[in-house]
Protein backbone atom coordinates (compact mmCIF):
# COMPACT_ATOMS: atom_id res chain seq x y z
CA UNK A 511 0.00 0.00 0.00
CA UNK A 512 1.36 3.45 -0.79
CA UNK A 513 0.55 6.66 0.97
CA UNK A 514 -1.10 9.36 -1.09
CA UNK A 515 -0.23 12.32 1.09
CA UNK A 516 2.39 14.50 -0.54
CA UNK A 517 4.77 15.55 2.20
CA UNK A 518 7.01 17.24 -0.34
CA UNK A 519 4.81 20.23 0.32
CA UNK A 520 5.81 22.82 2.84
CA UNK A 521 5.93 22.49 6.59
CA UNK A 522 4.27 25.35 8.35
CA UNK A 523 6.57 26.95 10.88
CA UNK A 524 6.39 29.97 13.13
CA UNK A 525 8.50 33.00 12.36
CA UNK A 526 11.20 34.02 14.78
CA UNK A 527 13.53 36.92 14.80
CA UNK A 528 16.56 35.05 13.51
CA UNK A 529 19.01 37.67 14.71
CA UNK A 530 18.09 37.03 18.32
CA UNK A 531 17.28 33.31 18.15
CA UNK A 532 19.53 31.74 15.58
CA UNK A 533 22.55 30.21 17.30
CA UNK A 534 24.54 30.31 14.08
CA UNK A 535 26.02 33.76 14.37
CA UNK A 536 23.04 35.18 16.28
CA UNK A 537 23.11 36.71 19.74
CA UNK A 538 23.03 34.41 22.77
CA UNK A 539 19.50 33.93 24.12
CA UNK A 540 18.59 35.90 27.21
CA UNK A 541 17.54 34.16 30.41
CA UNK A 542 14.15 32.40 30.04
CA UNK A 543 14.38 32.72 26.27
CA UNK A 544 14.37 29.60 24.12
CA UNK A 545 17.40 28.64 22.10
CA UNK A 546 16.75 27.61 18.51
CA UNK A 547 19.19 25.38 16.73
CA UNK A 548 17.44 25.75 13.41
CA UNK A 549 14.50 27.77 12.17
CA UNK A 550 12.80 26.73 8.94
CA UNK A 551 11.02 29.04 6.58
CA UNK A 552 7.27 28.71 6.29
CA UNK A 553 7.68 27.27 2.79
CA UNK A 554 10.26 24.65 3.81
CA UNK A 555 9.27 21.19 2.56
CA UNK A 556 8.70 18.54 5.26
CA UNK A 557 11.40 16.49 3.53
CA UNK A 558 13.90 19.27 4.30
CA UNK A 559 12.77 19.43 7.93
CA UNK A 560 13.25 15.66 8.15
CA UNK A 561 16.68 15.69 6.48
CA UNK A 562 18.04 18.61 8.51
CA UNK A 563 16.34 18.28 11.87
CA UNK A 564 15.10 14.72 12.41
CA UNK A 565 16.93 12.19 10.24
CA UNK A 566 20.08 11.91 12.35
CA UNK A 567 18.05 11.45 15.52
CA UNK A 568 15.66 8.94 13.91
CA UNK A 569 18.45 6.83 12.42
CA UNK A 570 20.46 6.77 15.64
CA UNK A 571 18.19 3.86 16.70
CA UNK A 572 20.10 1.77 14.16
CA UNK A 573 23.18 2.09 16.33
CA UNK A 574 21.23 1.18 19.44
CA UNK A 575 20.56 4.69 20.70
CA UNK A 576 17.06 5.43 21.96
CA UNK A 577 15.73 8.56 20.38
CA UNK A 578 12.68 10.72 20.49
CA UNK A 579 11.23 13.28 18.10
CA UNK A 580 8.25 15.29 19.16
CA UNK A 581 6.27 18.27 17.98
CA UNK A 582 4.99 20.92 20.36
CA UNK A 583 2.92 23.89 19.45
CA UNK A 584 -0.40 25.61 19.29
CA UNK A 585 -3.43 23.94 17.78
CA UNK A 586 -3.51 23.72 13.97
CA UNK A 587 0.13 24.74 13.68
CA UNK A 588 0.87 21.58 11.64
CA UNK A 589 2.27 19.17 14.26
CA UNK A 590 0.33 16.13 13.03
CA UNK A 591 1.04 16.95 9.39
CA UNK A 592 4.76 17.38 9.97
CA UNK A 593 5.13 14.37 12.26
CA UNK A 594 3.28 12.15 9.75
CA UNK A 595 5.75 13.16 7.05
CA UNK A 596 8.74 12.70 9.35
CA UNK A 597 7.45 9.25 10.37
CA UNK A 598 7.05 8.18 6.74
CA UNK A 599 10.56 9.33 5.80
CA UNK A 600 12.13 7.78 8.91
CA UNK A 601 10.41 4.42 8.44
CA UNK A 602 11.39 4.32 4.76
CA UNK A 603 15.04 5.02 5.67
CA UNK A 604 15.03 2.44 8.49
CA UNK A 605 13.56 -0.32 6.28
CA UNK A 606 15.96 0.61 3.49
CA UNK A 607 18.86 0.15 5.91
CA UNK A 608 17.50 -3.18 7.18
CA UNK A 609 16.91 -4.57 3.69
CA UNK A 610 20.56 -4.02 2.83
CA UNK A 611 21.74 -5.97 5.89
CA UNK A 612 20.34 -9.44 5.40
CA UNK A 613 22.99 -10.99 7.68
CA UNK A 614 21.50 -9.26 10.72
CA UNK A 615 18.19 -9.69 12.46
CA UNK A 616 16.30 -6.60 13.59
CA UNK A 617 13.40 -6.13 15.98
CA UNK A 618 11.58 -2.85 15.51
CA UNK A 619 9.23 -1.37 18.09
CA UNK A 620 7.22 1.67 17.20
CA UNK A 621 4.83 3.66 19.31
CA UNK A 622 3.02 6.91 18.58
CA UNK A 623 1.50 8.92 21.37
CA UNK A 624 -0.40 12.15 21.66
CA UNK A 625 -0.37 14.11 24.91
CA UNK A 626 -3.25 16.54 24.97
CA UNK A 627 -4.74 18.27 28.00
CA UNK A 628 -2.89 15.91 30.36
CA UNK A 629 -4.27 12.78 28.67
CA UNK A 630 -2.14 10.35 26.67
CA UNK A 631 -3.58 8.64 23.59
CA UNK A 632 -2.13 5.72 21.65
CA UNK A 633 -2.28 6.91 18.03
CA UNK A 634 -1.91 3.31 16.74
CA UNK A 635 -5.01 2.13 18.57
CA UNK A 636 -8.47 2.18 17.01
CA UNK A 637 -10.02 2.69 20.40
CA UNK A 638 -9.53 6.31 21.39
CA UNK A 639 -9.63 5.84 25.16
CA UNK A 640 -6.75 7.55 26.96
CA UNK A 641 -3.89 5.42 28.26
CA UNK A 642 -3.35 5.14 31.97
CA UNK A 643 0.02 6.18 33.30
CA UNK A 644 1.26 3.87 36.03
CA UNK A 645 4.15 3.93 38.45
CA UNK A 646 6.17 0.72 38.38
CA UNK A 647 7.68 -0.71 41.61
CA UNK A 648 10.85 1.32 40.95
CA UNK A 649 8.78 4.50 40.86
CA UNK A 650 9.24 4.94 37.13
CA UNK A 651 6.40 5.97 34.89
CA UNK A 652 5.11 3.41 32.39
CA UNK A 653 2.25 3.21 29.92
CA UNK A 654 -0.32 0.43 30.08
CA UNK A 655 0.10 -0.51 26.42
CA UNK A 656 2.62 -0.49 23.64
CA UNK A 657 2.11 -1.77 20.14
CA UNK A 658 4.71 -3.61 18.17
CA UNK A 659 4.92 -3.60 14.38
Ligand SMILES: Nc1ncnc2c1ncn2[C@@H]1O[C@H](COP(=O)(O)OP(=O)(O)OP(=O)(O)O)[C@@H](O)[C@H]1O
Pocket residue numbers: 519520521522583584585586587588589590591592
Ligand atom coordinates in the same frame (compact mmCIF):
# COMPACT_ATOMS: atom_id res chain seq x y z
N1 LIG B 1 2.76 22.06 5.53
C1 LIG B 1 1.45 21.99 5.31
N2 LIG B 1 0.97 22.06 4.07
C2 LIG B 1 -0.35 21.99 3.85
N3 LIG B 1 -1.28 21.82 4.80
C3 LIG B 1 -0.85 21.74 6.06
C4 LIG B 1 0.53 21.81 6.39
N4 LIG B 1 0.68 21.70 7.73
C5 LIG B 1 -0.57 21.57 8.21
N5 LIG B 1 -1.48 21.60 7.22
C6 LIG B 1 -2.92 21.51 7.36
O1 LIG B 1 -3.32 22.37 8.44
C7 LIG B 1 -4.31 21.73 9.25
C8 LIG B 1 -3.84 21.66 10.68
O2 LIG B 1 -2.67 20.87 10.72
P1 LIG B 1 -2.44 19.76 11.82
O3 LIG B 1 -3.68 18.93 12.05
O4 LIG B 1 -1.21 19.03 11.44
O5 LIG B 1 -2.19 20.67 13.10
P2 LIG B 1 -1.93 20.22 14.61
O6 LIG B 1 -0.87 21.13 15.11
O7 LIG B 1 -1.65 18.76 14.68
O8 LIG B 1 -3.31 20.55 15.26
P3 LIG B 1 -3.92 20.04 16.68
O9 LIG B 1 -3.04 20.61 17.76
O10 LIG B 1 -5.27 20.67 16.69
O11 LIG B 1 -3.93 18.55 16.66
C9 LIG B 1 -4.57 20.36 8.62
O12 LIG B 1 -5.71 20.47 7.78
C10 LIG B 1 -3.33 20.10 7.79
O13 LIG B 1 -3.57 19.24 6.68
